[in-house]
Amino acid sequence: MQVIEAFPPVENIANLQLNPDGGLRHLLTLKGLQKGLLIDLLDHAERFVAPPGRPAARSNSLAGRTVANLFFEPSTRTRASFDLAGKRLGADVLNLDVNTSSRKKGESILDTIYTLQAMQVDVMVVRDASAGVPAYIARHVDDHVSILNAGESDVSHPTQGLLDLLTIRQRKGRFENLVVAIVGDIAHSRVARSAAEGLDTLGVGELRLISPPMLAPDADDMPSAKLFDNLDEGLRDADVVMALRIQRERIGSLDGIPGIDEYFANYGISAERMRIAAPDAIIMHPGPMNRGIEIESALADSPASVITQQVANGVAVRMAVLERVCKSMDRR
Amino acid sequence: MQVIEAFPPVENIANLQLNPDGGLRHLLTLKGLQKGLLIDLLDHAERFVAPPGRPAARSNSLAGRTVANLFFEPSTRTRASFDLAGKRLGADVLNLDVNTSSRKKGESILDTIYTLQAMQVDVMVVRDASAGVPAYIARHVDDHVSILNAGESDVSHPTQGLLDLLTIRQRKGRFENLVVAIVGDIAHSRVARSAAEGLDTLGVGELRLISPPMLAPDADDMPSAKLFDNLDEGLRDADVVMALRIQRERIGSLDGIPGIDEYFANYGISAERMRIAAPDAIIMHPGPMNRGIEIESALADSPASVITQQVANGVAVRMAVLERVCKSMDRR
């Protein structure tokens, strides 16, 4: 008699994200979003970037709107980033840490969503450990509600993808002829997937995915990318190097990598290793970093590092997405 | 030497809720509140009801006020509802999840209250698992502080009662000649008690309480209601059916109800069962639902269901109560 929660794959998920007039309604994945729309989001986000030490960009464009941060997985950075993005646009922000309450009582995800919808929440920012949840929710909400994916299992983290694209564009000015190398636990990385999808659409020169063999993606997962298991080969002349967070528990199970030192020796990015990359290569990391494991601590704080710029761009990108879906709402 | 926390019953609790001029000062229980006051709250709440998809109702009437949500029991929905109600009226809202901090340190409830009062919190929204806590607090706060009961043990949940009354009035237009049937774990339900108290005052035609014998209320608990242990008999020609949440752990201890299937067969409300009720009967549930236990999942999503309307009314009712107690404060 119990309702089984299943999250069936949604066909044509890119279309689900758009209004009939082509405006952004939900942000579930970067996959399939058209180049013009991505570029519009990046351009719009630039308006919310303020230099360090200057007042944060603000607007009152979401006054009267309600944004709910619905995090079924714990998060400090992404939650804080969405919280500030909503508040700096004048929205009322509701922070719900759902693992501690409703789900404990056995309420289904959809009932939580319907409840928030009935409370006239306009935008729901959803993080969940299960694949398919954001699209499943998006298919069930009313016309006047937008869903933003804030991290979905290993599958997708589209606002992270956008902030990575924005950071690369700011530093490199282009995507064509650019060599981007993503390094680490590709198999389990929603960050890598969203970056790859966005880079693909924007016409990146070459995308390389570097990982221990056991952490490589499936062959058809990111077909336009080149796979490497040798770090030096993958880094050669790269313009952009993105180190991924590795879960420490996973390290021991890797062939020939009994511990952290071996992982760092084989796949850790250091200043010395960066000499193989292009002379003006930048180093990125989605955070939180394991300094000394996937990235050398000094490199993370060096001029080549754009890691704090990524964080700053995260707020700007989320402000842009919030404004776009709310503007799109008005036209519905 | 330790101070024992005791919550002695308050005599004349209805009077404790009113200012000398008859305005609402605290909302602790619907019991004993006069009909005119209840109707004023429902009328006022209507002003905050906006149709789905329209901007949420807002006002700036609580600007400069501080509302503290003091939840000693976890809650997502009621806390979110009060949070939004306060923010949409322009109040500063302080969310305190007290089980994780002060009580851990052994601070008495009253000291927490005195602390918030000293911080010039105007309204304290209190949920607690112990009976008597809201009235106990209300007796001790200063003249300029209002206490709102957001759920008190099995005893009272007055804003839930108000939202139920509002929903019934919106759908049925009257209380006279109306047959309302509440079904489930009546014995432990603050929702049933508050609904019964409000319906009684508003002159409901007939109130029926349907439950397994072991979950029936005491004979003198809700004296104006008719008790049933047979669902079909209780539902006959009912205009309003309200299903209550049952704690799963309780099911096994019920006579002749070894499991969930038997509970659903005997006390679960389904579309088929609703045929016994009046043709235009509505189905209500306070949420969160156990779909397939106390209510059939399809029925909860059918046109007869007013469950999301209840949630929407919850925010409106809480805005109305907040405005009334703050207005009443100004006159003190």
Added chain:
Amino acid sequence: MQVIEAFPPVENIANLQLNPDGGLRHLLTLKGLQKGLLIDLLDHAERFVAPPGRPAARSNSLAGRTVANLFFEPSTRTRASFDLAGKRLGADVLNLDVNTSSRKKGESILDTIYTLQAMQVDVMVVRDASAGVPAYIARHVDDHVSILNAGESDVSHPTQGLLDLLTIRQRKGRFENLVVAIVGDIAHSRVARSAAEGLDTLGVGELRLISPPMLAPDADDMPSAKLFDNLDEGLRDADVVMALRIQRERIGSLDGIPGIDEYFANYGISAERMRIAAPDAIIMHPGPMNRGIEIESALADSPASVITQQVANGVAVRMAVLERVCKSMDRR
């Protein structure tokens, strides 16, 4: 390879707190802050004190600013006080309960700080169980960020010190010729240390620290104070008595104090005990109180008690500090 988090002592910490023009940039400790600056903060705080029952003092001076409450230790009162202080000045307030998220993932404190800095947080309010954390952070943030210490191990709690000073000044009108007695677990008390530092600077007549021998401070810890282990001797003619919270677990380990009753008999402040003090002596407590252990319950609620006034002053003092560091920011 792992980065070791160490919090080396900062030399000249008082200077670290000031801008080149002498304005307050961080508030890490009261130690070494000049008398004029302390008095300016107290004077400024007075502007934010409103009598009970009157509207809370407000301003819009922090509009567009972001204040992050970064609590690595749980707290209800101090967190709520800073939350309200920020909101009542019009700031966007971000509440981060960091033990449940980033640190679980192993992110270093500095990376959390750099992340918030990149999100254009202007003021970070930090509570941490490790000594040295606030100053360590302050040394690493950019020019445009201010750090406020909201409780640091046993070392320092400067806003608590300021609210204590303000309360004493309001009640006694002076610090010269005043006898202040602090009673209880001095050794582990950041409250006692900050009060002692502030009182020292403001020229208190006599500071007495009364404690069981095992809870006395080191001889050179607070050199200007007189140490007592006999309560009656320490209280004689005191104008101000401040009871400190004792951790119950510690009581059993004290010589000759096997339990709570013995602790109260020897070091608990009661109305009777207060007769040894000056006739108009006031009793203070930083909260949360263990009524019946370090303070008699009836005394805490008596006219001699200024405990709720301390709480009210806490919000005012935090508003004053927030305004001062933000004003100071504008001039950088």
